[in-house]
Amino acid sequence: MVREAEQNNETISRRRFLIRMAKAGVAVAAAGGLGALLYDPLGPGARKNIAAVSLPDFSIPNLAPKMAIVSGSDRKATAQKALEALGGIGTFIKQGDRVLIKVNAAFATPPILSATTHPDLVGEVITLCLKAGAAEVRVTDNPINDAASCFQLTEIGRAVEKSGGRLYMPKESYFAPASVNGGELIRDWPLLYEPFKGVNKLIGLTPLKDHHRSGASMTLKNWYGLLGGRRNIFHQDIHNIIKELGMMARPTFVILDGTMAMMTNGPTGGAISDLMAANLMIASTDPVAADAFGATVLERKTASLPFIRKAAEAGCGTADYETLKPERLSI
Amino acid sequence: MNRETLYSIIIIIVLCVIAVGMLIVQGRFEPQDFFAVEFQKDKPGSQVKQISPPDDVLSAFAIDGYKPMGEKEEFNEENLSDKINGKADLYLECGFVSMASRRFADIGEPSRWFEIYFYNMGEPQNAYAVYSQQRRRERKDSSVAPLAYTVENAVFFMNGKYYFEIVSAEASDEMVLAVEQAAAALMKSMPPEPFAPRELSFLPEENRIKGSEKLFLKNAFGFDKFPPVLLAQYNLNGDEITVFIAALEEDAKPLMVEYVKFMKEIGATETADAIPPIPDAVVMEMSGETEIVFVHGNILGGIHAAAKRESALALIPSIYEKAKNSK
Numbered sequence: 001m002v003r004e005a006e007q008n009n010e011t012i013s014r015r016r017f018l019i020r021m022a023k024a025g026v027a028v029a030a031a032g033g034l035g036a037l038l039y040d041p042l043g044p045g046a047r048k049n050i051a052a053v054s055l056p057d058f059s060i061p062n063l064a065p066k067m068a069i070v071s072g073s074d075r076k077a078t079a080q081k082a083l084e085a086l087g088g089i090g091t092f093i094k095q096g097d098r099v100l101i102k103v104n105a106a107f108a109t110p111p112i113l114s115a116t117t118h119p120d121l122v123g124e125v126i127t128l129c130l131k132a133g134a135a136e137v138r139v140t141d142n143p144i145n146d147a148a149s150c151f152q153l154t155e156i157g158r159a160v161e162k163s164g165g166r167l168y169m170p171k172e173s174y175f176a177p178a179s180v181n182g183g184e185l186i187r188d189w190p191l192l193y194e195p196f197k198g199v200n201k202l203i204g205l206t207p208l209k210d211h212h213r214s215g216a217s218m219t220l221k222n223w224y225g226l227l228g229g230r231r232n233i234f235h236q237d238i239h240n241i242i243k244e245l246g247m248m249a250r251p252t253f254v255i256l257d258g259t260m261a262m263m264t265n266g267p268t269g270g271a272i273s274d275l276m277a278a279n280l281m282i283a284s285t286d287p288v289a290a291d292a293f294g295a296t297v298l299e300r301k302t303a304s305l306p307f308i309r310k311a312a313e314a315g316c317g318t319a320d321y322e323t324l325k326p327e328r329l330s331i
Numbered sequence: 332m333n334r335e336t337l338y339s340i341i342i343i344i345v346l347c348v349i350a351v352g353m354l355i356v357q358g359r360f361e362p363q364d365f366f367a368v369e370f371q372k373d374k375p376g377s378q379v380k381q382i383s384p385p386d387d388v389l390s391a392f393a394i395d396g397y398k399p400m401g402e403k404e405e406f407n408e409e410n411l412s413d414k415i416n417g418k419a420d421l422y423l424e425c426g427f428v429s430m431a432s433r434r435f436a437d438i439g440e441p442s443r444w445f446e447i448y449f450y451n452m453g454e455p456q457n458a459y460a461v462y463s464q465q466r467r468r469e470r471k472d473s474s475v476a477p478l479a480y481t482v483e484n485a486v487f488f489m490n491g492k493y494y495f496e497i498v499s500a501e502a503s504d505e506m507v508l509a510v511e512q513a514a515a516a517l518m519k520s521m522p523p524e525p526f527a528p529r530e531l532s533f534l535p536e537e538n539r540i541k542g543s544e545k546l547f548l549k550n551a552f553g554f555d556k557f558p559p560v561l562l563a564q565y566n567l568n569g570d571e572i573t574v575f576i577a578a579l580e581e582d583a584k585p586l587m588v589e590y591v592k593f594m595k596e597i598g599a600t601e602t603a604d605a606i607p608p609i610p611d612a613v614v615m616e617m618s619g620e621t622e623i624v625f626v627h628g629n630i631l632g633g634i635h636a637a638a639k640r641e642s643a644l645a646l647i648p649s650i651y652e653k654a655k656n657s658k
Contacts, residue, residue, distance in 0.1 A: 106416050108434075109446075110500035112484065145413040149401070153500070213417040232412040235420060265465050268418045270498045271482040273469040 053176045053193050057250040058202035059285060060092060065317065067284040067324040069293065072331030075259050076124040078281035082255065083128065085327040086283055092252050093201060095133035100199040101125060101165070102249075104206055104222055105141040105156050106267070108149040113269050114260040116150075117205045119159035121257055125205060126163040140168035140195040141225045168195040175228045182314075183244040185237060190228035191248075204254040204287065208278070208294050210266030214238045215305045217267045218294040219254040219287040220246045220316070242307035246287060246316035256282040256290045258297050288317025289324050388520045389433045389449055394513050400434035400444060421464065422450065425548055426457035435513070445485075445499040445510050447517070451492060455526040456559070458494040460546045462487065470542070475514040477525040480542075486510045491524030530561035533576045533630055535653040538646070540564040540571070551575065552635060554593050556586060562635070570642040574650055576632040583631040584611070587624055590631075591615070594622060607644050609651040616640070623647050630654045 068085030072078040083089050093099060103117040111118050126137045139160045143150035147169050151157035160167045168174070174194035180186040196202075204222045211217040213235050223245035224231065234241035258280035265274045278297050284290035288311045295305050302308050302319055312319040389403045404414065407429055412419035414432065422430070428451040437443040452458040462478060465487070473479040476495070479488035483502040488495050497513050499506035528546050543564035551560035552575075560577045579586065591613050595601070599617035606614065612625040612633075621640040624633035625647070632654050637643035 107414075109498070110444075112500065112502055113498070145410075146404075211417050212421050217417070232419070235412070235417060238417075265467075266418070268415050270465075270485055270496055271467050271487075272484050272502050273467045273482045 052188060053178050053191065054181065055178070055191075055196060055202075055249055058200070058252045059250050060252060063091070063285065065284070065286040065289065065324050067282070067286060067289050067293070067321060067326035068329065069326050070281045070283075070329045070331065071279055072281070073259060073277065073279045074331060075118055075120040075257065075281065077331045078259070078279075079121055079124050079255060079283070080128065081329055081331060082281050082283035083253075085329055086253065086285065089128045089132045093129050093132035093134050097129075097132075097134045097201050098199045099129045099134045099137045099201040099203060099252075100195050101129075101137060101139045101203045101205055102222060102226065102251075103139055103141050103156055104217075104225060105147075105150045105154050106143050106225060108143075108146060108153040109268070109270075110153060111155055112272065114207050114262055114275050115209065115267060115269050116154040117156060117207055118257060118259070119155040121205055121255065122156050122165075123159040123163040125203060125255065126160065126165040129201075129203075130164050134201075137165040138168050138195050138199065139165050140170070140192060142170040142192045142228060143225065144231075168192075170228070178248070180244050180248045183247060185234060185241050186227075186244045186248060189231075192226045192228060201252040202249065204249075204251050206254065206256050207260075207262065208256050208258040208280075208282075208297060209262035209269070210264055210274075210298060212266060214242060214307060216291070216295055216298050216300055218291040219256050219284075220291055220307060220311055222254075223249045239305075239307040239310055243310035243314050243316070246307075246311040247314050250316075251285075251287065253283060253285050254287045254290055256284070256294050258282060258294065261297050263298060284321075284324070284326075286317035286321075286324060288312050288319055289321035289326075292319045293321045293326070387431075388517060389431045389447060392433065392435075392447070392513075392516065392520075394435060394509070394516050396438055397435040397445075397509070397513075398438050400436045400441075403431055403433040406430045406432075422452070422461055424550075425460040426453045427451075428453045437509075443499075443501050443506060443509075445497055445506065445513065447513060448496040448498070449517075450494040450496075452494055453492055455489075455491050455524065456528065456546070457548065458489045458492050459526055459528055460548050460559075462489040462494050463545045464547070466542060466545070472542075473511060473514070475511050476518045477523060479511075479514060481507050481511065483507070484510075486514050488514060489526065490518065490521060491526065493521070528559075528561055530559070530576050530578055533578060533632070533654045533657045534561070534563055534574065535649050537649065538565045538567055539574075540566055551577075553597075554590055556589055556593075565646055567642050567646050570637075570639050572637050572642055572646055573635045574632070574646070575635055576630065576650075576654065579629045579631065581629060583626040583629050587611070587613070587626045587631055590624055605640060605644060607647045607651075609648055612647070612651070614640075614644075625651055625654075627651065627655045630657070 066086045068082040070078040070082045105116050107115050109115045129137045170192055175190040176193040177188040178191035204219050206219045206222040209217040220242050258278040260275040261278040262269045262274050263276045282290050292302055292308050295302055308319050406414050431449045434444055434446045467482050470480040470482055473481050476488035477490050485498040497510040499510050545562045548559045551557045558577050560575050562575050565572045565574055594615050599615040602614045602616050615622040620636040621643045632650055634643045
């Protein structure tokens with residue numbers, strides 16, 4: 001009868017109204033509760049079946065930070081001399097060590113453009129590591145676009161093969177989600193991790209370059225190539241991502257190659273005239289110090305490269321490279 | 332069961348089906364979207380929209396004595412950084428539409444190769460912006476195409492809305508010749524469309540360093556309210572001075588006020604002791620460098636970060652006069 005009355009647009013009873021309100025309330029509460037139950041505050045993240053990883057500290061314990069700056073145009077000779085100045089390759093590489101070298105093979109461009117790590121430098125460092133007794137020297141980078149072409153045309157692939165190293169070309173299965181302790185950007189982010197398995201030493205080999213977005217591309221920025229995924233989103237916060245890369249990777253040592261420094265139009269360059277024969281090879285156990293010195297070669301003020309200050313504040317090294325009393329040598 | 336109840340039940344069932352469907356789809360995690368290396372998924376060309384001629388010229392491009400090293404690669408705004416990394420921002424900020432690239436190797440000597448980068452920038456002004464911002468100081472003018480120049484290993488030019496780089500793996504006269512031939516062959520596939528920014532007509536030629544002009548479409552000097560601004564270098568008695576000019580659609584005075592305010596906010600101070608003989612000019616100093624800004628109608632111009640104030644004050648009247656007398 002009541003229903004008939006309602007259907008006839010007659011006055012609804014108070015009891016009926018309350019029952020309907022209660023039902024509607026329960027429905028809203030159930031929907032809200034279900035939403036709350038299914039809500040994932042972390043959002044879409046890494047694959048759940050892969051354990052998150054982090055990189056260990058590859059620096060030599062109890063070794064005071066060191067830096068050497070060697071003048072000369074022969075990369076093999078200057079790299080050798082710079083490492084001698086740091087105490088010799090034996091200070092860093094011991095018998096049976098497994099070494100990973102992170103190069104910059106970001107572009108499928110020829111070595112003369114100096115947009116990528118020079119093959120002579122790669123070959124020389126592999127040779128030195130093997131001579132020092134390394135059981136294995138791996139070389140890797142994740143150029144994203146056609147890695148095979150990048151390693152081939154930069155001639156890094158050939159240098160690795162010739163000097164007895166092992167090239168790790170990126171594959172999807174090589175990546176694992178990684179987070180940086182205290183980081184805000186690198187959280188469950190795909191990291192090129194497979195080449196790190198079993199490795200106990202990490203070396204970064206980087207060309208010294210101008211960079212359109214960050215101002216400069218040097219040793220800290222080099223670790224960017226370890227990231228997978230849609231990493232270009234980090235360009236919006238370039239200085240903080242470089243800082244976090246510094247927090248993520250604590251290398252055994254780095255070499256910043258300023259033999260032909262890319263002064264303009266980086267990071268790709270394209271013209272020989274973008275380069276300056278600075279003829280400098282910088283080796284350092286402190287990437288921040290290496291980058292701070294590199295900035296002077298590029299004629300940049302440290303203040304114009306905020307990632308240097310940020311990395312220093314995060315404890316990745318010192319921006320005041322002179323406190324390391326760098327050895328200055330020439331060939 | 333009455334009709335209303337029936338409808339309600341049907342609606343609830345439909346909603347439930349939608350909810351279950353969403354749950355299934357959302358539960359099927361797509362690692363490619365959030366996790367995996369992109370190069371596996373984003374094979375060059377996989378995401379690029381239909382490209383129409385002449386953008387497609389690289390597909391059938393040929394040059395005597397050279398053969399393609401592989402397929403043409405194509406990039407859009409989503410994946411341009413896969414190819415050129417941090418340089419992508421420069422193009423994206425200037426209206427980038429698409430880029431195609433392809434490598435060609437000497438048939439007899441494969442180590443001698445070059446790569447063509449073919450950017451569609453949407454508008455000639457955009458192409459000029461990326462062209463001019465990257466123009467090399469050490470260069471030789473080339474006649475193969477509008478605004479073409481060569482360096483030891485490459486040729487750079489633009490035509491209409493397209494910007495080109497042809498970069499060789501070797502620095503030699505032979506390879507410069509090869510890249511120029513490639514440029515000439517490319518130009519045959521499209522009508523020549525020379526371009527000059529309209530702001531150029533507001534700048535005097537005297538003392539201007541030829542080819543020093545750079546067009547910034549936005550954010551010149553970090554000031555985000557600027558419209559396109561053309562910069563040019565002037566040489567006055569050995570001092571190199573950066574001049575800037577912008578042509579607005581409306582009265583430029585309010586923008587000048589905003590710019591002066593911006594400069595003061597970042598540390599500039601107005602100097603009252605050095606007033607140039609032109610109306611409505613403001614002289615500022617920051618970090619030992621001189622900044623001058625003036626307006627004339629809808630033209631805003633000035634001098635940026637001059638090392639010597641006397642040189643800046645000596646040059647600015649000629650810049651103002653030209654702006655004043657230009658239409």
